[in-house]
Amino acid sequence: MTFMHQGLLFAHEHRFRAVAGGWLQTAVASGRPAVLAVAPHRSARLLAALPPRVAHEVRVLDRDTLYDAPGRMLAALHRLVLAHAPARVTVVAEPPSGNGPDPAPREWRRLEAVLSTALDGSALDLLCVHDICTLSAAARTTVHTTHPVLIGAGGPHANHAYLGPGAHSARSRSPSPLPLTGPVHRVEIGQSLPRLRRELTALGASLELDPVQADGLVVAVNELAANVLEHGAGKGSISLWRSYDRWVCEVFDEAGLLTDPLAGYRPADDLRSRGYGLWITRQTCDFLEICGDSCGSLVRLHFLDRSTEPEPSARDTRISR
Incomplete structure (x- = not known):
């Protein structure tokens, strides 16, 4: 089993619904558990656009609950995989924007960077969706450095800007005041x-x-x-x-x-x-x-x-x- 971690940067809602909807429909058609954890307005519109039989099978999680804290978010994904084993789970999730003062942005960056090794071997396909209208330039860079695969106009492609866990593993001498x-x-x-x-x-x-x-x-x-x-x-x-x-x-x-x-x-x-x-x-x-x-x-x-x-x-x- 190989964990799959992909990222989507979108500027328009129809782009989000097309890609995320495709992921969820593929999962349901294959008999796999499908989970959605995005902003409430985004979730409602996506589910309304899906065929009813597909929308009925999608488990909706509260985004703020899933992204409550980095350690708890990772533990929640582990529990999700274990609860559905041996089936492969598909998750479409919307991470925090990465704005605001540290340590929050820095620790969320570290979590995104370490996911590929933290969940290695897990039967999980994770699509992280990012609305570029809400992201700072630094946050957009983070998406590129922490996702091994990005979804472009032509579909998924290897992300050559991906740096792996090492990109955010430097230890500071002291925490920020x-x-x-x-x-x-x-x-x-x-x-x-x-x-x-x-x-x-x-x-x-x-x-x-x-x-x-x-x-x-x-x-x-x-x-x-x-x-x-x-x-x-x-x-x-x-x-x-x-x-x-x-x-x-x-x-x-x-x-x-x-x-x-x-x-x-x-x-x-x-x-x-x-x-x-x-x-x-x-x-x-x-x-x-x-x-x-x-x-x-x-x-x-x-x-x-x-x-x-x-x-x-x-x-x-x-x-x-």
């Missing part, structure tokens, strides 16, 4: 993980974190702390603080051995305890950044507060390492 809107809470990583979990649980309760996020924080940091104890320096520190629209948690390991920003995305990583821990961590937070140098590794976790809009006028105190 973020506004700090409250105190920094620190916890040391010791030899007792149960004690660490209790301290984090108590801290989350005292800060009145959302219960789901508080649980995710404990799970994610526990996995990262275990890596520090088992594979790193054996000691490190945790910092938790509030920014405009999110809680930010940083886990620092003095050893600096975690060097791959794509760790935790690829199935091969699951065979190693470090990769498996990062696989779990990527699903419990919204964004995960891996930074550092020979002096230490820093993993920054973002837990978005989706009920709060960013406030550019808020106090712009920044934290960085």
